[in-house]
Amino acid sequence: MSDISNKETTVPLLAARGLVKEHGRTRALRGVSLELGAGEILAVTGASGSGKSTLLHCLAGIVRPDEGSVAYAGKRLDQLPEKQLSELRRTDFGVVFQFGQLIPELTAVDNVALPLLLAGTPRLQARARAGEWLERFGVRGQEEQRPGEMSGGQAQRVSLARALVTGPKVVFADEPTGALDSLASEQVMAALVHTARESGTAVLLITHDAQIAAYADREVTLKDGVVVSEADASAGSLEVSR
Amino acid sequence: MSALTNDLRLALLLTRGSDRREWWRVTLTGLGAALATVFGMAAAALASLRGHYPVPMANGLLDNAGERSGVILTLLLLLIPVLGFLGQCARVGAVHRDRRLAGLRLAGASAGQVRRIAALETGLACLVGSVVATAFFVLLMVREWPNPPALSWVGIALVALGVPVLGAVTSVLALRRVVASPLGWVRREGPRSGRGSGIIFLGAVGLLVLVALAAVATTSTSMPGKASGQAPLTVCGALLAVGAGAVLLSGLVSKITGRRLAARTGNPAVLIAAERLRDDPWAAARTHAAVLMGTVVGAGFIGVRQALLAEVYGTKYLAEDTSFYVTGVNLTAAAILVGFAITFFALAVGTAESLATRRRGLAAQVAAGVPYKVLGRALLLETALPLAPSLLLAGVGGAAIAVLYASAMGGGLVLPIGALLVPFAVYACCLLAAATSLPLLRRTVRPGELRYA
Amino acid sequence: MSTRHILLGLLASGPSHGYDLKRRHDERFPQARPLAYGQVYTTLQRLVRDGLAEVDGTEAESGPERTMYRSTDEGARELAKWAGEIAPPAPFVTNEIFAKLVVSILADGDPAAYLRAQRAAHMARMRELTALKTTPGSDLATVLSADYALNHLDADLRWMNTTAARLNTLTAEVDAA
Numbered sequence: 001m002s003d004i005s006n007k008e009t010t011v012p013l014l015a016a017r018g019l020v021k022e023h024g025r026t027r028a029l030r031g032v033s034l035e036l037g038a039g040e041i042l043a044v045t046g047a048s049g050s051g052k053s054t055l056l057h058c059l060a061g062i063v064r065p066d067e068g069s070v071a072y073a074g075k076r077l078d079q080l081p082e083k084q085l086s087e088l089r090r091t092d093f094g095v096v097f098q099f100g101q102l103i104p105e106l107t108a109v110d111n112v113a114l115p116l117l118l119a120g121t122p123r124l125q126a127r128a129r130a131g132e133w134l135e136r137f138g139v140r141g142q143e144e145q146r147p148g149e150m151s152g153g154q155a156q157r158v159s160l161a162r163a164l165v166t167g168p169k170v171v172f173a174d175e176p177t178g179a180l181d182s183l184a185s186e187q188v189m190a191a192l193v194h195t196a197r198e199s200g201t202a203v204l205l206i207t208h209d210a211q212i213a214a215y216a217d218r219e220v221t222l223k224d225g226v227v228v229s230e231a232d233a234s235a236g237s238l239e240v241s242r
Numbered sequence: 243m244s245a246l247t248n249d250l251r252l253a254l255l256l257t258r259g260s261d262r263r264e265w266w267r268v269t270l271t272g273l274g275a276a277l278a279t280v281f282g283m284a285a286a287a288l289a290s291l292r293g294h295y296p297v298p299m300a301n302g303l304l305d306n307a308g309e310r311s312g313v314i315l316t317l318l319l320l321l322i323p324v325l326g327f328l329g330q331c332a333r334v335g336a337v338h339r340d341r342r343l344a345g346l347r348l349a350g351a352s353a354g355q356v357r358r359i360a361a362l363e364t365g366l367a368c369l370v371g372s373v374v375a376t377a378f379f380v381l382l383m384v385r386e387w388p389n390p391p392a393l394s395w396v397g398i399a400l401v402a403l404g405v406p407v408l409g410a411v412t413s414v415l416a417l418r419r420v421v422a423s424p425l426g427w428v429r430r431e432g433p434r435s436g437r438g439s440g441i442i443f444l445g446a447v448g449l450l451v452l453v454a455l456a457a458v459a460t461t462s463t464s465m466p467g468k469a470s471g472q473a474p475l476t477v478c479g480a481l482l483a484v485g486a487g488a489v490l491l492s493g494l495v496s497k498i499t500g501r502r503l504a505a506r507t508g509n510p511a512v513l514i515a516a517e518r519l520r521d522d523p524w525a526a527a528r529t530h531a532a533v534l535m536g537t538v539v540g541a542g543f544i545g546v547r548q549a550l551l552a553e554v555y556g557t558k559y560l561a562e563d564t565s566f567y568v569t570g571v572n573l574t575a576a577a578i579l580v581g582f583a584i585t586f587f588a589l590a591v592g593t594a595e596s597l598a599t600r601r602r603g604l605a606a607q608v609a610a611g612v613p614y615k616v617l618g619r620a621l622l623l624e625t626a627l628p629l630a631p632s633l634l635l636a637g638v639g640g641a642a643i644a645v646l647y648a649s650a651m652g653g654g655l656v657l658p659i660g661a662l663l664v665p666f667a668v669y670a671c672c673l674l675a676a677a678t679s680l681p682l683l684r685r686t687v688r689p690g691e692l693r694y695a
Numbered sequence: 696m697s698t699r700h701i702l703l704g705l706l707a708s709g710p711s712h713g714y715d716l717k718r719r720h721d722e723r724f725p726q727a728r729p730l731a732y733g734q735v736y737t738t739l740q741r742l743v744r745d746g747l748a749e750v751d752g753t754e755a756e757s758g759p760e761r762t763m764y765r766s767t768d769e770g771a772r773e774l775a776k777w778a779g780e781i782a783p784p785a786p787f788v789t790n791e792i793f794a795k796l797v798v799s800i801l802a803d804g805d806p807a808a809y810l811r812a813q814r815a816a817h818m819a820r821m822r823e824l825t826a827l828k829t830t831p832g833s834d835l836a837t838v839l840s841a842d843y844a845l846n847h848l849d850a851d852l853r854w855m856n857t858t859a860a861r862l863n864t865l866t867a868e869v870d871a872a
Contacts, residue, residue: 062609083613090611101606105517114510118612123508146521162610190829210852211845214821215829229811 013038013073013202014059014170020067021054028054029065030225036170039200041193043216045207051225052206053174059204060093060172061085073169090118094163094171094201096192098178101159102147108134109143112161119166133161137191153184160192164201171196174206182211189215249355253362256342263335263598268367270331270591271409275371277584278324279405283379285317286397287390309570315478316577318450319539323581325446326532327588328409332364332416334595339363343417357414365410372405412446451482477647481538484639488534489527492632496523499627511616515623526628529592530672532585533629537636537668538643540578545644545658547571582671589675593621597679597686604687617687618680625676629669637665698730698738700777703747703770710751710765713739726840739764747773792855796862800869810859817848817855824848 012035021029028051036042036059044052057063059070061077070077072092077085095101102111112130117123134140137157139150147155156176163171173192177185193215196203205216213219221229288310339360347356379398383390500520507513519526550571597604604617641661705716705723713735721729742748747770751763766774792813799806827833828841858865 057609060609086608086611086613088611089609093611095606095610097606097609101610103514103517103607104603105521106514107517110504110513110517114513115611117508117510117513118616121508123506126508193829194831210818210821210849211825214818214825214845216822219818229815 011074012036013040014204015071016055016059016065016068017071018068019055019058019065019070021051021058021063021065023054027225029058031068032222032225032227033068034059034220034227036202036204038169039197039202040218041196041203041205041216043205043207043213043219044222045210045213045219046222046228048208050222052208052222055222056172056174056204056206060095060170061089062095090115091166092169094166094168096156096159096163096171096173096176098175099152099155101162102155104147107144107146108139108150108158111147111158112165115162115166130161130165133165134158136195137161138187151184152180153187156180156184156188157191160188160195164195164199167199168201170202170204172204172206175208176205177207177209177212185209185212246358249358250362252346253359253366256346256359256363264338267331267334267336267339268363270334271328271364271367272371272374274324274328274331275368275405275409276375277371278321278328279372279375279401280379281317281320281324282401282405283376283398285314286401287383287394288314288317290391290393290397312570313573316574318453320577320581320584321450322535323532323584323588325450327584327591330529330588330592330595332413334591334598337599340417357417360417361410361414364413365406368409369406372402376402477542477643480643480646481535481542481640484636484643485531485535485538488538488632488636488639489531491635492530492534492628493524493527495631496520496526496628503627510612511619512623514616514620515627518620518624519628523628526624529589530625530629530632532581533589533668533672534632534636536578536582536585537633537665538640540582540668541637541640541658541661541664542644542647543574543578543640544661544664545641546647547575548658548660549644549648582668586671586675589625589672590678593625593676593679594682597621597682601686604683608687614684614687618683621679621683622673622676625672626669629672633665633669633672637662637668640664697777698734699742699747700774702735702738703742703766703774704778706748706764706766707771707774710763712754712761712763714761716764723836724840725834725837726844742770746770792851793858796858796865797869800866806866807859807862810855810862814852814855814859817852821845821848821852 014036016032016034019029019032019034020027030051032051032055034042034044034055044055046052054063058065059077061070061072061080064078068078072088075088077088080088089095102108103114106114109127109130112133113121113123113126116126116129121129131140131143134143137160139154139157139161142150142154147158150158156179159176163173171192176192177188180188189212192203195201203216205212207213218230220227291310343356343360346359347353351359376398383398496519500516500518500523503512503516504520507516550567607617608614641658641664644658644661701720701724702716705711705719711719713732716739717730717732717735720727720735739748743750743764746767748764748766751765754761754763795809796806798804799809824841824845828838828845
């Protein structure tokens, strides 16, 4: 929590200014500015179609905004060539989607080891580290199973392990519990938040579910492509006393 | 009849709303049907002839029963790559089609109705292809061949109608699981493997071989020398056996190298390719069956051609009609090249389709920072790994058959260097065909795909 | 919440004295308001009066003398009856948030601003409860009672979201009346 209190004084890890992004004729983002501090867990909420996912894609350097800037650790992501962006996504960022981020033909442990292999880690070492991460997320004993052979909750915890195995600075999670029941959601979220706090990883969490957003330190709400409210714990209590 | 028009209207309504890839399937299916029609009609027209019959084409090559049966056989063998091509086409947008038909079933359509609509969709595509091909073929016949026997027209009509009917029947057979348990197909991603279509393909090839044998056997009855009638059949059987062996080897190699490499490699591209091979080792064998068959035939042909031409040019007694032999050899070469062209096109379609089906998952990989290069390499390796040893077997086997044939026919022992080059050339072409989908990887596998995930 | 029945329930596992009952109650229901000792004492006396519990002697080892109580057969029957009865679903349909909204419209206030502030307060409370339940080592009782509150707050939030979207219609309706 100390990260939030001094976020005004330190340079944010990730900062977006005036983001605009159009998909065909629809404007998904219409001037969004946002900051994410190191180690901060930020929830972005809003109804479906409010531009949450597009915002995540811009912030993670997956798509380029039409206007505005995204700065990560002093680098302008919107101006970086694709090759460097791809490398940054591999080393400094982790992504968790609702589904699809696991390769169906790869076993759980190989899926988690893949980012390490891409970074040039030898196979055995990569598999050993992947195994440790799977154990941390409570999916030990299922290393050799493929994603299709697991429950949704287990597959999602494998995805978390894959996102976190490289020790990223930021994890981008787009509706990570969207396809899960409430108990599995709780386990996935607890694992994510616990690990992020332990390792000081910042998390940008996209959700439309208030109970999931409540895992974050702070919440930003989007509506029709603009930020309509920002609230953290202190702002909330201020409004109550008024 | 009103039920049929109703189904027809539904079928049209459903296809109109379907996406671009379904139109690709319809177009390519029509193209495949047209090719099948042309080859089938040519074979049927020739098969209607008996004994010596002057055909005003191809330097008198078609005049005698012996050579004619060879040509018929070639035409029928050309149907194998066409069938492979149609098999690949059926997969284009298949997930959407299956989901749509399953949805129709859930919306209250009877099993028979869904079958009829599916049959109509494929049948109409095949009919269009067959009609266009028939029109051109008949025009050509009328111009080049003044008085063909009546029986050949019957054969042509049978093929023109048979192609769409067979297409419709095949599509109904392939859909039996969708019709039986529709719920799973609406919800799931679709079939992981096309084992059903593989069985259909094998069945079709088997049927084709039987037809070819029957055609050769009946048209060759009037030949005086039985030995020369038997030799092509023996060669044919040997080619088929080697081809089947190569396909088997391809599956086994996929299985074994998949397992071995998946356990050991530290290269992400190799790992992905190996795990995909291990997951469905026969997928590669199915896709490459036509390529392997073609390689056996191609290598065998080059060997036989070498021996034959040496004979033709070397000895004097045939000198007066070398053009007869050269035309025969060249026509066969052209047929094999056409077969290869169709096969490589099918391979490119298959690779593109496999990419398009997986594009969401691949987009997520790109979003997670997996470079395009790694995904592209995995795609090529998936083709390259299982194909190498089986192509080599196919090439060597084909060349060996050619050598045996040549020496059995009384020619000297020639070493067919050209035949040994065939597998390498085919290998390069296969990689090229697979590589045609690399630009597609960059174009379709965009993070934009994630929006609908 | 019936303190009588909860105490009867705690007595079901064996005789116990007032202080022990209070301690066990607070331990078992961590998110409930702690019981006052006086309340425990009066409730126990009423249970004895109604024949649902009886005095089981006294205990005086190292400290003040304590009266032990135990449940009677009648008490066990009453407990079983209570535990099997369903709690009335949604006993009240009016709520304070709605009342404030209507009043705010009547008095020409800013109901939308009020809803936003209320929503922020709800979220803040939800974050607190989530932090509580995800604290490593928190027991299941804490997690479950936090979950109960979270789900109710979430229901309020959802109601507020749909209400915020229909505030204009509500304003028109209230003003017209």
